[in-house]
Amino acid sequence: MLVTVRHILIIDDEDDIREVASLSLEAVAGWKVSTANSASQGIAVAPGLQPDAILMDVMMPGMDGPTAFRAMQAVASIAHIPVILLTAKVQAQDQRRFADLGVAAVLFKPFDPLQLATQISKALGWPD
Amino acid sequence: MADSGASSQLPEKTRALLQDLWERNLPIIHGRLNLLDEAANSEPLPDKLRIDAMNVAHKLAGSLGMFGFTEGTRLARQLELALDVPAPDSAYVALLSRQLREELFPSSSPTAP
Numbered sequence: 001m002l003v004t005v006r007h008i009l010i011i012d013d014e015d016d017i018r019e020v021a022s023l024s025l026e027a028v029a030g031w032k033v034s035t036a037n038s039a040s041q042g043i044a045v046a047p048g049l050q051p052d053a054i055l056m057d058v059m060m061p062g063m064d065g066p067t068a069f070r071a072m073q074a075v076a077s078i079a080h081i082p083v084i085l086l087t088a089k090v091q092a093q094d095q096r097r098f099a100d101l102g103v104a105a106v107l108f109k110p111f112d113p114l115q116l117a118t119q120i121s122k123a124l125g126w127p128d
Numbered sequence: 129m130a131d132s133g134a135s136s137q138l139p140e141k142t143r144a145l146l147q148d149l150w151e152r153n154l155p156i157i158h159g160r161l162n163l164l165d166e167a168a169n170s171e172p173l174p175d176k177l178r179i180d181a182m183n184v185a186h187k188l189a190g191s192l193g194m195f196g197f198t199e200g201t202r203l204a205r206q207l208e209l210a211l212d213v214p215a216p217d218s219a220y221v222a223l224l225s226r227q228l229r230e231e232l233f234p235s236s237s238p239t240a241p
Contacts (some may be wrong), residue, residue: 087190
């Protein structure tokens with residue numbers, strides 16, 4: 001069976017989140033992972049990487065996830081890449097606000113390391 | 129790392145890698161717990177310290193569950209909410225802070241400073 005190796009760019013200022021998400025996607029799903037520890041770094045490297053999707057934290061110092069998403073939409077070479085926001089906010093108004101931005105999906109922290117790839121695939125309509 | 133939750137279902141190698149990540153992050157976890165204690169013991173609580181403590185609680189809420197500490201995430205989330213008011217109930221913040229520390233590092237186990 002042909003297995004599609006996805007490439008995900010993880011943008012999060014938290015080392016532990018980046019590390020567990022990388023571990024989850026690489027070791028559990030066999031995907032390729034690139035990381036950035038800030039929104040500005042993520043925006044800088046995304047055009048060259050051309051990942052299949054971007055998994056980005058909402059709350060980051062400097063530029064937050066929603067602002068970074070809008071900035072990405074203005075860059076032609078990466079505007080087509082689906083962006084998934086990752087948030088620990090559980091209040092309904094926050095969830096609506098993030099969904100209204102036009103991102104591909106919103107996933108919630110803490111995530112289950114065993115299920116993260118499945119959650120991403122499901123959110124983006126990728127076949128298993 | 130907690131023995132309950134999703135991590136207990138992970139393959140052994142992945143579980144060992146998660147355990148290693150948890151141990152490497154312990155200094156950060158202890159720093160965050162110490163900041164929460166400092167906020168709980170400050171009377172009056174300066175607004176900057178309140179906001180820093182609220183942000184730390186938010187980070188803990190978003191990460192502890194990844195390592196199997198689902199109750200730790202619940203307590204951290206309660207702390208974040210408790211600190212998200214101009215004048216938090218310091219006794220309640222102190223209680224939650226103690227419960228969170230006990231959940232992560234039960235007093236029967238040795239803990240790092």
